[in-house]
Amino acid sequence: MLKKVMAVISLSFLLVLILPMRSVQAKSYEIINYDVTVDIVEDGSAYFKEKITYDFEGEFNGFLFDLDYEPHETPTDLLVKVEEVGKEPVIISRDNSQTSGTYEVEDTETYLNFTVYNPVEDQALTVVYEYRIPDMVTNYNDIAQFNRKVIGGAWEDVLYDVDIRISLPHPVEPGELQAWAHGDATGQVTIENDQFVDLSLDANPAETFVEANVIFPTYITFDNTNQVEEDRLQTILANEASLQREQEAQRERFLLISIILGIIGPIFTLFVLWWLRKKYMQTNPNPYQEPDYVYELPEDMSPAIMMKAVFKKNPDAVDVSATILDLVRKGYLKMEELDLPRGFDYRLTKLKEPSDALFEHEKQLLFWLIDQTGDGQSVTFSEIEESDASPKKAKRFNEEREEWVRTVAEDAQSYTVHYRAPHASLAFGLMVMSVVASIIFFVGLVAAAFILDVAWLHVLAIVGVSLGIYTAYYYSQHPPLTPEGDRAGKDWRAFKRMLEDVGDFRMEDIGSVGLWDVYVVYATAFGIAETVLDQMAIQYPEDLVQTTSLFYPYYYYNPFYIGFVNQSVSSGMAAAAPSLSASGAGGEFSGGSSGGSGGGSGGGAF
Structure with a gap:
């Protein structure tokens, strides 16, 4: 199964890497x-x-x-x-x-x-x-x-x-x-x-x-x-x-404006900081203490939804790979290695029709890869890689990809709404305004300090930009989330840490081989599936993982299995994506003439 996981990951990366590009020699x-x-x-x-x-x-x-x-x-x-x-x-x-x-x-x-x-x-x-x-x-x-x-x-x-x-x-x-x-x-x-x-x-x-x-x-x-x-x-x-005289008057006006901006900037940033803290305490008065590790799935959601709703990551080829493996785990797809004279390839075969138990993006992925890219019953990773064989085929492949991305966002929306605090949009806007304003004030004040030769303007500039940076840091550490969103984010981060540090404890104490197959799916989304599969090979008897794991047997025979899957998916997505081609008396000067x-x-x- 590990070999399959590697194949899915390889396919994903290939979809991105083959994007046709034309290099333009810059001069x-x-x-x-x-x-x-x-x-x-x-x-x-x-x-x-x-x-x-x-x-x-x-x-x-x-x-x-x-x-x-x-x-x-x-x-x-x-x-x-x-x-x-x-x-x-x-x-x-x-x-x-x-x-x-x-x-x-x-x-x-x-x-x-x-x-x-x-x-x-x-x-x-x-x-x-x-x-x-x-x-x-x-x-x-x-x-x-x-x-x-x-x-x-x-x-x-x-x-x-x-x-x-x-x-x-x-x-x-x-x-x-x-x-x-x-x-x-x-x-x-x-x-x-x-x-x-x-x-x-x-x-x-x-x-x-x-x-x-x-x-x-x-x-x-x-x-x-x-x-x-x-x-x-x-x-x-x-x-x-x-x-x-006009130059001196402009200089005085410039200095006055610089001073005003230098004062307004920090005051605005301090107000934003105060408001963010106030709202955070009102929405989540008892913040959840993030654990070191979480050993069970924090919530029943697909890997693509998890990455979108919890980690705010837009769906990409790696999420396609994780979704493929999840559908294999759920029994909707079967993955089998093809017997080739040279190299290796895998076939995905549909075992049953999508049910209401699946999310819409999972149904869409089955339609996209099996019905549209394949023959309605199966598809090979090489066929996915060759999705740009004709303009018509590439266009259809890309349309289905975009539809899959859209359905992931729709499926994640119910979680996102549940996690986001009511003031989240305003908080993000104020944070961005504070940072942008701090940068603008910093550049303006530094320029004014040099032009006007007023050293203390540098101090105002440094104070202003420091407050802007701290505001961004505070926002990242105290995001505008509901108590449920706060807990979900911290639990999923702890779950990811557990997968990263899987070699530091006994996997048998956590669960069976079957449970670790579930975790491999999410490890694929995190980009650390090989780490988990390696530890399965080390910590479980070989005959046990060979007979009870969905993913490990593929990895046993092909250690690059996950990478191959990602590469194939990535290559197909990139190849089918629309491409873009690329097609000088002495003193200071005064103004006027x-x-x-x-x-x-x-x-x-x-």
Whole structure:
């Protein structure tokens, strides 16, 4: 019989493992470094050099880069290079052949769209774009201004390790060079040696521009033809001051919201804990003490119903296997090993028609396997495994499987209703809300702590998420059950422990071989049938178990019997199941924008 049990378990696992799948080779990339240098020239133009380092996984054909140059004239002095770690840069030639080592540019009068053909696979590679934009600086009567979104907002990828350096032709007097940056609030702006402006970010979010607004004396760009006859310095300073005030106001609002959420979160969680405990004590004022072991079936229910109603497990192939063995035990099926030249197989034969004594899911299983999959009288496990022999057969097999799952749920419902406390649904909902809220508050507060540089927000975050975790733990240890449900759950767990530890006591003291055959059925559902059958072989005389056990003889001749049954059932269920196929002045940045050009620039890889 053990051999049969192993066969049922093997069949179950096979039903799951043969699910047709199509593997899809994943390919992706990250932009791990983005360096930009901007060299301002006396004539008001600027030379840009953008170095973008990609880390590729998979095969790619090259790079894409869109340069937004509106409202300026068309960029000149284009140069594209590719740099590999430890090697000299390779200049990419411009032509329209679309061959490796070339690039082409489309000019839309507002964008230059670069397509660089350079195949790459599973490596880091840097592409360099160099260009000159005329009239990049505007000279007013009282100040010169460089105002541009150096990195545009059209990048669909997070840009890591961003460094931008804007250089004047020569230093100015202290205080004459001022700079502001706009974009992600975590960036930093520094001025070095009264000549260089540096912008840096650890990570620039997708679709977020990085804008630099730099002002300096007009004598730096004395040869600039892009001149506007008006005073602009005070307007620029007032606008930046306004943006800074708005940033500070947003920061204060953010801090206030963070504090409120940091307080509300733990208070809500504490309320849920108090409510759960109150309801638990009202519903089950004298909780049942869970025993170490239970040696008898806690309740007369089928293994599939037990797993669904008590352990909240959705029916699967292992439950099919346990139900097959249970029907063998009850005399509705006979299992016999077939005499094959190689390998082994088993036949299930119907001995009698289903009676009212069976649950609906047991009747459905007989109809599914014997009448629909077999010939009305019997079925072999190999026939179950081959349930996908034709689309029509697979469809019918899967429909019957789904019907069996549905009837298990229906049969288990009467037990579930009896076990569940009236407030069970609300308790589960509040517990989930508490945990989700704690996680959201934790993430929000930690982010706020970093952004606002307020260390004590970390404490609120840790307190909140700790309470959420404890709420989930309390719920798991004190589920919303009636006294009957509480006792059933604890008794079945103790019964399972007894089967797991069956080698620690004398089986004869518990019951006869026939009783242990009953327990093998439930051990199959728990996934420990081999443990019980092994101990039957050790503790009972061989002639006794050979002649009186339904399951042991099969196990004696084939130790993989249970596994074979599970595998066969699993394979058939998986093979028949519908398949799915699978088809980038110094300080912090501030929000807003100072109106710089270049907001649409972006790129990627293809």
